[in-house]
Amino acid sequence: MKTNKLTRSAMLLALTLVFQIGFRQFAQPLVGPLVNMMLLLSTMIVGIPMAIIIGCLTPIIAFLAGIMGVFPLVPMIALGNAVYIIVFGLIIQKKEEVPQQVLGLVVSSIGKFLFLYMAVRTLLPLFIPEVKPPIIATFSLPQLWTALIGGALAIIIIKLLPKSIR
Numbered sequence: 018m019k020t021n022k023l024t025r026s027a028m029l030l031a032l033t034l035v036f037q038i039g040f041r042q043f044a045q046p047l048v049g050p051l052v053n054m055m056l057l058l059s060t061m062i063v064g065i066p067m068a069i070i071i072g073c074l075t076p077i078i079a080f081l082a083g084i085m086g087v088f089p090l091v092p093m094i095a096l097g098n099a100v101y102i103i104v105f106g107l108i109i110q111k112k113e114e115v116p117q118q119v120l121g122l123v124v125s126s127i128g129k130f131l132f133l134y135m136a137v138r139t140l141l142p143l144f145i146p147e148v149k150p151p152i153i154a155t156f157s158l159p160q161l162w163t164a165l166i167g168g169a170l171a172i173i174i175i176k177l178l179p180k181s182i183r
Contacts, residue, residue, distance in 0.1 A: 025182075026063045029059045029062065030059075033055040034078060036052060037051075037052055049167065050167035052075060053101070053166070054171045056068060056171075058171045060109075062183060064106070069099050075095075077091055079091075094133070097133040100132045104121070104128045109121040113175075118175075125168070126161055134156060134157055138153070
């Protein structure tokens with residue numbers, strides 16, 4: 018792996034954590050779109066594998082930092098992030114055309130939403146017998162909206178970055 022790619026990945030992870038930890042008092046309506054924005058920016062800048070690492074580290078660090086208190090959600094969120102990243106990355110194929118990016122955004126957002134929606138209703142009860150309604154509510158439509166908003170921000174921001182960064 019090139020040092021440049023590793024450095025960019027570390028910077029993207031750091032910025033993602035600044036949003037996740039620094040803005041935690043604003044909760045999901047702000048933090049969710051910002052983290053999702055960083056996941057898709059990471060996909061476009063450093064590629065799918067490094068973006069998956071970032072997407073898997075964020076829920077682990079959120080748990081360790083006390084932002085998220087339900088440990089069984091950690092792997093589910095990590096997998097949801099991976100679905101978001103992989104689907105988006107495969108659809109855009111490193112192309113910079115906006116229609117391709119929008120298609121990738123919509124399909125990947127729906128994929129992440131469906132995965133998390135199903136995981137919280139089918140897998141989480143295996144670890145927590147009575148899943149509380151606020152958890153179910155958090156992992157339903159808000160996941161779709163935060164993925165779409167964050168991805169739209171990423172598509173806008175990537176166009177504003179110098180080509181040397183993209």
